Amino acid sequence: MLRIGDISEKGPVVSLTTKSSEVNTLFENYPHLEGIVVAVENKPVGLVMKAQFYRKISSKYGFDLFMGRPIELVMDTTPLIVDYYDEITKVSSHAMNRSQEKLYDYVVVTRQHELCGIVSIKNLLIKLAEIQVNKAMYTNPLSGLPGNVLIEKKMLDYLSNSNQPFSLLYIDLDHFKEYNDIYGFNKGDLLLKEISSILSKVILNMELSNTFVGHIGGDDFVVILPHHGFHQICQLIITEFNIRLKHYYHETDWKNKFIYAKDRNGQHNKIPLVSLSIAVVTNQHTQYLTIDEISKIAANVKKECKKHVGSCYICHDAIKPNCCEKETIITH
Known part of the structure; x- marks a missing residue:
């Protein structure tokens, strides 16, 4: 500042x-x-x-x-x-x-x-003018949200203060590639902008001043909360996402709850509608030393999320490395 x-x-x-x-x-x-x-x-x-x-x-x-x-x-x-x-x-x-x-x-x-x-x-x-130029350099041009440089800076700020609680939400869109293939990149970009709008509404407008929303790139976003009360926030994000998602599908696809598209193996299949996977990592039980530690855990938790049908969030419990605290919310 x-x-x-x-x-x-x-x-x-x-x-x-x-x-x-x-x-x-x-x-x-x-x-x-x-x-x-x-x-x-x-x-x-x-x-x-x-x-x-x-x-x-x-x-x-x-x-x-x-x-x-x-x-x-x-x-x-x-x-x-x-x-x-x-x-x-x-x-x-x-x-x-x-x-x-x-x-x-x-x-x-x-x-x-x-x-x-x-x-x-x-x-x-x-x-x-200098501030605006610097902001443009470090923000994602599509969403207008802070990019990787500012995300890393924010995380380092939290890691340098061991007394500051935080919850990191790593948010990824499931089946977004197939959506782009069928509906086109322009519609896909609009959906990504919608996600940034949802996060800004739920996090920046309703939460504490020290919250943070960033756009890693593509369909990956990050939210950092200055507390461990992430459950309600995740639920609000998914609920708001479900309300707005309907406007990004043709009526028939929305009623069917799937689209016909090529899967990642190149085969035509019924592809579920786009959903959210939210991997949550907190320092409630463990103090992390590096961003790399958190990134690896978030990536593993995201894999667990993607095993579920529909949108869900899962929080990693660092005390039990092989166990995750799960909260699944089906939105379709």
């Missing part, structure tokens, strides 16, 4: 009693200066932007009225003031929602209520 304070910079500061003529001198001596913060005991109370300053000074009687008097008569008393630790995206949203006349004003940054610096809109937009 990038904080607004990370891109703040120092700028000139004046007091309430500073005369407008002195501010004028600062603007004349530093042509690239866009604004000046007004502070009392290092606490920001106002902002003077060059364009607005000269607009007031150049108005009828403005020069005579303001130039020899304190800057507090000219300054904006309600600038956008944010905390050092506020997220850049959050601050940019506030900045862009200001009135037109304030749209390009500095953002004033404080830490513990004291002046820390300013951020120009130009620098804010540049940094936002």
Whole structure:
């Protein structure tokens, strides 16, 4: 998370009693200066932007009225003031929602209520563009969900904190290849987008802030929960999937609960409708040291899931390596 304070910079500061003529001198001596913060005991109370300053000074009687008097008569008393630790995206949203006349004003940054610096809109937009480029580099272009680099980073964050409980849900679509063969890749892509929508709805909109949803690639997704209460979440995912899946089949196929397609051996067979296999790995009983450990266990549990007809989830019990805690939900 990038904080607004990370891109703040120092700028000139004046007091309430500073005369407008002195501010004028600062603007004349530093042509690239866009604004000046007004502070009392290092606490920001106002902002003077060059364009607005000269607009007031150049108005009828403005020069005579303001130039020899304190800057507090000219300054904006309600600038956008944010905390050092506020997220850049959050601050940019506030900045862009200001009135037109304030749209390009500095953002004033404080830490513990004291002046820390300013951020120009130009620098804010540049940094936002960088964030968007980086996000595009590390997200799956189809689903828009974080890809493998960010998935690995999130897992390492959990593994580095042995006190943080987690449940990893490795989600795979069964019979997706055959679906693509019959309905086409465009429809298949739409189904994958539907899965990402379901996960975002169930996980990101209903769960804790530290949850994570990622797209490994193809028809493989991952969810990380900051607790061991995965049962209800898995059930919600499967229920929501079943509701939406109907719209991706012709009426006849949906009623039959199968399609005719070539299986992986090249033989035409009745192929079940697409279903979900959710392999669950938690650190409730075992602390894992590497991502590779978790990946191998998840892969084995996924094989168990695929033995079941319809969607199901299975949780691996690390205390008994040869035993799995099973919860099967038939959705077709």
